[in-house]
Amino acid sequence: xxxxxxxxxxxxxxxxxxxxxxxxxxxxxxxxxxxxxxxxxxxxxxxxxxxxxxxxxxxxxxxxxxxxxxxxxxxxxxxxxxxxxxxxxxxxxxxxxxxxxxxxxxxxxxxxxxxxxxxxxxxxxxxxxxxxxxxxxxxxxxxxxxxxxxxxxxxxxxxxxxxxxxxxxxxxxxxxxxxxxxxxxxxxxxxxxxxxxxxxxxxxxxxxxxxxxxxxxxxxxxxxxxxxxxxxxxxxxxxxxxxxxxxxxxxxxxxxxxxxxxxxxxxxxxxxxxxxxxxxxxxxxxxxxxxxxxxxxxxxxxxxxxxxxxxxxxxxxxxxxxxxxxxxxxxxxxxxxxxxxxxxxxxxxxxxxxxxxxxxxxxxxxxxxxxxxxxxxxxxxxxxxxx
Numbered sequence: 001x002x003x004x005x006x007x008x009x010x011x012x013x014x015x016x017x018x019x020x021x022x023x024x025x026x027x028x029x030x031x032x033x034x035x036x037x038x039x040x041x042x043x044x045x046x047x048x049x050x051x052x053x054x055x056x057x058x059x060x061x062x063x064x065x066x067x068x069x070x071x072x073x074x075x076x077x078x079x080x081x082x083x084x085x086x087x088x089x090x091x092x093x094x095x096x097x098x099x100x101x102x103x104x105x106x107x108x109x110x111x112x113x114x115x116x117x118x119x120x121x122x123x124x125x126x127x128x129x130x131x132x133x134x135x136x137x138x139x140x141x142x143x144x145x146x147x148x149x150x151x152x153x154x155x156x157x158x159x160x161x162x163x164x165x166x167x168x169x170x171x172x173x174x175x176x177x178x179x180x181x182x183x184x185x186x187x188x189x190x191x192x193x194x195x196x197x198x199x200x201x202x203x204x205x206x207x208x209x210x211x212x213x214x215x216x217x218x219x220x221x222x223x224x225x226x227x228x229x230x231x232x233x234x235x236x237x238x239x240x241x242x243x244x245x246x247x248x249x250x251x252x253x254x255x256x257x258x259x260x261x262x263x264x265x266x267x268x269x270x271x272x273x274x275x276x277x278x279x280x281x282x283x284x285x286x287x288x289x290x291x292x293x294x295x296x297x298x299x300x301x302x303x304x305x306x307x308x309x310x311x312x313x314x315x316x317x318x319x320x321x322x323x324x325x326x327x328x329x330x331x332x333x334x335x336x337x338x339x340x341x342x343x344x345x346x347x348x349x350x351x352x353x354x355x356x357x358x359x360x361x362x363x364x365x366x367x368x369x370x371x372x373x374x375x376x377x378x379x380x381x382x383x384x385x386x387x
Contacts, residue, residue: 026109029116029127030081034059037125046109046132048101060085063099067106071098084113084126091115096133108137157326158219165212172206200245211343214274215326218350225268225354229379232263232272232297232304239276240295246284247293254280257296265304266377271351278344279308279371286369287312299378303357306373315363323361324349348373 020027020038026046028039036051036058043062044050051058060081066074076082080092092113098106109130116125179198182191217223236256247254265272276295283293287310296307315323322328327342345361348371352359355375363369 023129025129025131027127027129028062029125030060030085031125032085032123034077034082034085036062043130046107046130047099048103048105061099064102065100067098067100069096069098069108080111080113081126081128084115085123087115087123107132107134109133154219158216161212161216161219165209165216168205168209169213172202172209175202176206203245208343211278211347214347215343218347218354223354225271227266227268230265230267230269230272232265233258235267235269235272236276236295236297238273239280242273242277243280243284246281250284250287250289250291252284252287252290253292255292255294257294259297259299261381263297263299263304264379264382265375266379267355267375271354272375275348275351275373276306276308278348279306279373282344282371283308283310283312283369286310286314300374302378303374303376304378306375307370308372309368309370311368314365314367314369315361316365320361320363324359345371 021040023040023042026040026043028043029037031037036053038053039051039062047062049062049064051062060076061079066076066079068074074097080089080095080097083089084092092111095111095113096108097111098108100106110133111128111130113126113128115123116127118124179195179202182195187195214223236258240254240256244254280293280295287293291311293311294307294309296305296309298305298307319328324345326346328345349359352373352375355377357373357375359371359373361369361371
């Protein structure tokens with residue numbers, strides 16, 4: 001084999017020296033005894049000091065003290081460089097250690113270590129390429145703390161919803177019985193009118209408490225669907241009846257458009273009716289007196305689509321991306337909500353997802369809104385028997 005030309009070797013050494021000195025990463029090397037032989041400017045900057053090359057007091061690491069990521073002290077003869085030189089590990093890739101600098105600060109560094117071997121394959125030293133990840137580590141810790149805080153907040157929110165719905169539900173039953181008893185007693189026109197008001201407000205309160213209970217149960221994964229063959233028109237009829245008094249009070253027009261052929265869907269009948277009811281109730285809340293709400297049912301490639309369109313105030317661009325989140329109000333002020341808690345649409349989304357469907361919202365502020373729910377599971381039409 002031809003020997004390398006001296007000029008070529010000198011050129012190669014110059015290139016190596018240039019890369020070593022001006023590398024953006026910190027680099028240093030040691031001999032078999034762990035004594036530092038060479039280091040670049042980045043290494044000195046990370047250490048916060050410049051050790052004396054070849055000094056036997058400088059073994060394995062240029063920092064005065066090292067620590068493991070759990071904060072425990074790491075003797076220099078147990079550091080990654082010592083482990084590689086001793087042959088206890090073949091190399092280190094993306095290991096993490098903490099080093100103490102002369103000014104008392106600690107920094108997290110990632111180390112990548114390879115052994116240096118002699119002609120016979122014996123380990124004669126090691127080289128370490130390392131870099132500072134202190135800011136990244138702090139960011140990760142901050143994100144983890146924020147995630148833990150959010151998780152704790154969500155847990156507390158779920159516990160609060162469960163407690164609130166339970167405490168509100170308890171007095172509802174005796175109030176309902178009291179109103180029913182008063183109805184049986186009869187009375188004059190004034191008493192009947194007051195009882196009608198009480199019944200409607202009690203129905204509203206019962207629905208709100210029911211929404212709170214459902215929100216809590218769904219958040220905790222305690223809702224299971226009871227799937228059955230559902231005639232969509234029947235679910236629509238039940239939902240229309242549930243919101244009829246609200247729409248009549250506002251003198252709104254409700255238009256229901258059903259397809260020519262009946263649609264049968266594999267779904268939870270109660271939850272399907274709840275989805276449609278909440279969409280209609282939401283449309284009624286944010287539509288002025290005399291406005292129009294249109295419910296259209298369509299069959300689309302094995303799926304059933306429910307479209308609720310209103311001529312109401314619409315949803316602002318800032319609120320639209322969050323409209324399916326708990327406690328989000330679509331309107332610009334609370335007086336528009338008519339007692340709503342911002343739960344109905346969140347329930348719609350979660351119930352739709354339990355059915356493996358999807359829901360979307362479209363709106364131009366001031367020009368009304370449209371909500372589209374698409375549910376899979378449309379069943380084939382029942383055969384017609386001709387006798």
